[in-house]
Amino acid sequence: MTTSNQSTSEAGASGQEVADVVVIGGGPAGENVAQYAHDGGLSAVVVEESLRGGDCSYYACMPSKALLRPLEVAATAGNLEGVSTPQLDRAGLLARRDAWVSHYDDAGQVRWAEKAGLRVVHGHAEIVGPREVRVSDAGRTRTLTARRAVVLATGSSALVPPALQGIHAWSSRDATGVVEVPDRLAVVGGGVVAVEAATWMAALGSEVTLLVRGDALLNSQEPFVGELVKSALERAGVRLRFETSVESASRDNARNTGLGRVHGGPVTLSTTEGELTADEVLVATGRTPRLADLGLDAVGVTPQDVRSGNLPEWLHAVGDATGDALLTHMGKYEARVLGARLAGAQESAPPAVVPVPQAVFTDPQVGAVGMTEREARAAGHRTVVAEAPITAAAGAALLRDDAAGRAKLVVDEDTGRLLGATFVGPDAAELVHAATIAVVGGIPVSLLRHAVPSYPTASEIWLRLLEDLPASLR
Numbered sequence: 315m316t317t318s319n320q321s322t323s324e325a326g327a328s329g330q331e332v333a334d335v336v337v338i339g340g341g342p343a344g345e346n347v348a349q350y351a352h353d354g355g356l357s358a359v360v361v362e363e364s365l366r367g368g369d370c371s372y373y374a375c376m377p378s379k380a381l382l383r384p385l386e387v388a389a390t391a392g393n394l395e396g397v398s399t400p401q402l403d404r405a406g407l408l409a410r411r412d413a414w415v416s417h418y419d420d421a422g423q424v425r426w427a428e429k430a431g432l433r434v435v436h437g438h439a440e441i442v443g444p445r446e447v448r449v450s451d452a453g454r455t456r457t458l459t460a461r462r463a464v465v466l467a468t469g470s471s472a473l474v475p476p477a478l479q480g481i482h483a484w485s486s487r488d489a490t491g492v493v494e495v496p497d498r499l500a501v502v503g504g505g506v507v508a509v510e511a512a513t514w515m516a517a518l519g520s521e522v523t524l525l526v527r528g529d530a531l532l533n534s535q536e537p538f539v540g541e542l543v544k545s546a547l548e549r550a551g552v553r554l555r556f557e558t559s560v561e562s563a564s565r566d567n568a569r570n571t572g573l574g575r576v577h578g579g580p581v582t583l584s585t586t587e588g589e590l591t592a593d594e595v596l597v598a599t600g601r602t603p604r605l606a607d608l609g610l611d612a613v614g615v616t617p618q619d620v621r622s623g624n625l626p627e628w629l630h631a632v633g634d635a636t637g638d639a640l641l642t643h644m645g646k647y648e649a650r651v652l653g654a655r656l657a658g659a660q661e662s663a664p665p666a667v668v669p670v671p672q673a674v675f676t677d678p679q680v681g682a683v684g685m686t687e688r689e690a691r692a693a694g695h696r697t698v699v700a701e702a703p704i705t706a707a708a709g710a711a712l713l714r715d716d717a718a719g720r721a722k723l724v725v726d727e728d729t730g731r732l733l734g735a736t737f738v739g740p741d742a743a744e745l746v747h748a749a750t751i752a753v754v755g756g757i758p759v760s761l762l763r764h765a766v767p768s769y770p771t772a773s774e775i776w777l778r779l780l781e782d783l784p785a786s787l788r
C-alpha cells in the first residue's frame with residue numbers, strides 16, 4: 315500500500331491543497347469514509363457547508379429519537395401496574411432534543427474529527443475537474459486536489475410535491491426542530507417520517523391528521539406493520555385519511571419564520587376527499603439525493619450515473635447521495651467498506667446480498683430486516699413463513715401490561731435459510747439484529763433451534779416462530 319500517511323492535507327507545489335481523499339459532505343457517511351481511509355494510512359479532508367455531523371445529528375435521527383424515547387418510556391410506565399403514570403413535560407422534552415442536537419453547534423463534532431486526524435473544511439464544494447474540488451466559503455475559494463479519490467457524501471433533500479410548494483410547509487427539519495407546536499398539524503405521507511413525527515407531534519399537543527395517498531402506512535413493510543402502527547396512532551388521537559391526495563394548498567402570509575416555527579397563517583388543503591384546514595403542514599413524501607450544484611457536469615457525470623455507480627475510478631458515492639437505502643447505518647456501512655478499500659485494506663468477501671435492517675421508533679416499535687414475503691416471492695424464492703403474536707414470548711409480555719405486536723420470518727423453502735424477519739412490539743428494534751446475523755450468515759433455520767434465547771426475554775419469540783415452520787425445515 316502506498317500512502318502519504320499523514321493526518322492532514324498538505325499544500326501542493328502550485329499552492330493548491332492536496333490530500334489522498336477529499337470527501338464532500340460531513341454527515342455520518344462522509345465522516346466514516348474519511349475516518350476509515352485515514353485509519354488505513356491516507357490523508358483525508360472533509361468539506362461541509364453546514365453543520366459538521368450532517369443531517370442525521372441535527373435534523374433527523376438524533377432529534378427525532380431524543381423526542382420519541384421519553385414518550386415510549388412514559389407509555390411503558392403508564393402501562394405497568396405498580397408505577398404511577400409519568401407526566402409529559404413539553405418544555406423538558408424540547409430541552410432534551412436541544413441537548414441532543416448540541417443546540418445546533420457543531421464544535422464538538424469538529425473536535426472529534428480533528429482528534430481522529432481528519433481535516434475539516436467549511437464551505438460549499440463543487441467538482442471542477444478530475445480529482446479537483448473547489449470550496450467556496452463566504453466569498454473565498456480554495457481548490458483541493460485528491461490524489462486517490464473524491465467521495466460524494468452529500469446526503470438527500472426532502473421532496474416536496476408541486477401541490478405543496480410555495481406555502482413554506484414544514485419539512486422533517488421543522489418537525490424535529492419544533493419550537494412552536496401548531497394546534498392543528500396535517501402530515502402528508504405514510505412513510506417513516508410521517509408516522510414517527512405524528513407520534514411526537516400528537517404527544518406535544520397537536521391535533522394531527524395524516525393524509526396518506528395509498529391504503530396503508532409503511533407499505534414497504536409486511537402488511538401487519540402498517541395495521542398495528544395505524545391502530546396505535548389512532549389510540550394516540552391521530553386522525554388518518556387514506557386514499558387522499560393533496561391537489562392544491564393555499565396560505566396567507568406564508569414565510570420562513572425559522573426552524574420549527576409556524577410558517578404563516580392557516581393552510582387550506584384541497585384534497586381528493588375534500589378540504590382540510592390546518593395551522594401547519596408537514597410534508598413527508600420522501601427524499602432525493604442531494605446532487606445539484608456539485609459540478610458533476612464538469613466531469614461528464616449525471617445524477618443517474620451516481621445512482622447506478624457508473625463513475626470514473628477516482629469518484630465514489632456513499633450514503634443517501636446514492637439514493638439506495640436512506641438510512642444512517644447503511645450509509646456508514648458503505649463508508650466503512652469504501653474507506654478501507656481506498657486505503658488498500660484486505661477485506662473479507664461480503665455476502666451476495668447485504669440485508670437492510672430498519673427500526674421505526676413508533677409505539678409499538680418496528681424492527682425489520684431483509685425481504686418481506688412479497689419481495690421474496692417477487693425475487694423468485696419459494697417461501698415459507700412463520701408468524702406469532704409477540705406476546706407468545708413471556709419475556710415480551712412482561713415488558714408492559716399492554717404489550718401487543720406480531721413477528722414473522724420469511725424462509726427460503728429450498729435452502730432453509732432466513733430471507734427476512736419483521737418484529738412489531740415493545741423493544742422490537744432490539745430484536746432485529748439477531749435476524750440480521752442469521753441472514754448475513756446464511757444460517758439454516760434448522761440450526762437456529764440451537765441458538766437458545768434466555769428466559770424470560772422477548773427473544774424467546776424466535777422459539778415460537780421456529781415452531782411455526784413446517785417440521786421439514788425445523
Ligand SMILES: Cc1cc2nc3c(=O)[nH]c(=O)nc-3n(C[C@H](O)[C@H](O)[C@H](O)COP(=O)(O)OP(=O)(O)OC[C@H]3O[C@@H](n4cnc5c(N)ncnc54)[C@H](O)[C@@H]3O)c2cc1C
Binds near residue numbers: 370437468634
Ligand atoms: C426525520 C428523519 C429521521 C431519521 N431517522 C433515522 C434513524 O432513526 N435511523 C436511520 O438510520 N436513519 C434515519 N434517517 C435517515 C438519515 O438521516 C440519513 O440516512 C442520513 O443522515 C444519511 O447520512 P449521509 O451522511 O449520507 O447524509 P447527511 O447526514 O445528509 O449529510 C450530508 C452532508 O453533506 C453536506 N453537503 C451536501 N452538499 C454539500 C456540498 N456541495 N458541499 C459541502 N457539503 C455538502 C450537507 O450539508 C450535510 O451535512 C432519518 C431521516 C429523517 C429525515
Ligand SMILES: NC(=O)c1ccc[n+]([C@@H]2O[C@H](COP(=O)([O-])OP(=O)(O)OC[C@H]3O[C@@H](n4cnc5c(N)ncnc54)[C@H](O)[C@@H]3O)[C@@H](O)[C@H]2O)c1
Binds near residue numbers: 526528598
Ligand atoms: N427510523 C428510521 O430509520 C427513519 C426515520 C425517518 C426517516 N428515515 C428514512 O428517511 C427517508 C425518508 O422518509 P420519508 O418518510 O420521507 O419517505 P418514505 O419513502 O419512507 O415515505 C414517503 C411517503 O410519502 C408518500 N408519498 C410520496 N410521494 C407523495 C405525493 N406526491 N403525495 C402524497 N404522498 C406521497 C409515499 O407513498 C410514502 O407513504 C426514508 O428512506 C426513511 O427510511 C428513517
